[in-house]
Amino acid sequence: xxxxxxxxxxxxxxxxxAATAAADVVDVDQVNLTFVPQDIVINEGDTVVxxxxxxxxxxxxxxxxxVNGNExxxxxxxxxxxxFSVTFDAAFLAANPRPGNRYDYFCAxxxxxxxxxxxxxxxxxxxxxxxxxxxxIPGCSATMSSSGVASLSNAAGFEMTAGPAPGxxxxxxxxxxxxxxxxxFGTQGGLVCAQPGFRSKPKASGGTQGVxxxxxxxxxxxxxxxxxxxxxxxxxxxxxxxxxxxxxADPFALSDGIEFTxxx
Numbered sequence: 001x002x003x004x005x006x007x008x009x010x011x012x013x014x015x016x017x018a019a020t021a022a023a024d025v026v027d028v029d030q031v032n033l034t035f036v037p038q039d040i041v042i043n044e045g046d047t048v049v050x051x052x053x054x055x056x057x058x059x060x061x062x063x064x065x066x067v068n069g070n071e072x073x074x075x076x077x078x079x080x081x082x083x084f085s086v087t088f089d090a091a092f093l094a095a096n097p098r099p100g101n102r103y104d105y106f107c108a109x110x111x112x113x114x115x116x117x118x119x120x121x122x123x124x125x126x127x128x129x130x131x132x133x134x135x136x137i138p139g140c141s142a143t144m145s146s147s148g149v150a151s152l153s154n155a156a157g158f159e160m161t162a163g164p165a166p167g168x169x170x171x172x173x174x175x176x177x178x179x180x181x182x183x184x185f186g187t188q189g190g191l192v193c194a195q196p197g198f199r200s201k202p203k204a205s206g207g208t209q210g211v212x213x214x215x216x217x218x219x220x221x222x223x224x225x226x227x228x229x230x231x232x233x234x235x236x237x238x239x240x241x242x243x244x245x246x247x248x249a250d251p252f253a254l255s256d257g258i259e260f261t262x263x264x
Contacts, residue, residue, distance in 0.1 A: 133188040133191075
């Protein structure tokens, strides 16, 4: 039986096709003369919605406090226009390029009083790819999903989950900045989906032994603690999960992979 040590240290791989992660909606509230939260980091494809509470305001892209028609977005935020939204997708970024994908904005009537904010877009968004193995439970294969933004400013807020999986086992995330992989490993149809480099500390799946109700969740902070400096702004990381499955023929199983670029 191939060992986990061999798996983590010797495999090299080609690229595989990817699927785009789901987009989110991020809310920003007008609270007196502030935007709350003031500075946000989002994924490409996410939509930001500003919500009015009182007074007369604007949401105007720029840094100089002047509305001159060159803004990437501009809208009143008043009782007549109580919400305003912008979808920061690839087309928007291409049409309105800004250094570091940072979109500063302000309220025109209250710019001099410090009513400003910013949206930084993490691009490209996380994608999943590759193929998970079968497990000891028919139809129970661990697929990767993510929530939050892969941002160093909130490393604990970016969660990567592999599930569902057979419950009450241990698993770890293997990852690197060396690219994707797609290498058959074991006898259960799984693939090593990320080129080996580093591995997280093991985590428990939760759930019940013999039941498909477990899952493995790791954060960017978990990876940072194990990466020896690889978790840096601008680096693209590929990752996947190896986990124990004692009732399986191998007896382990593999998730599919996830790829993401780290934002500041």
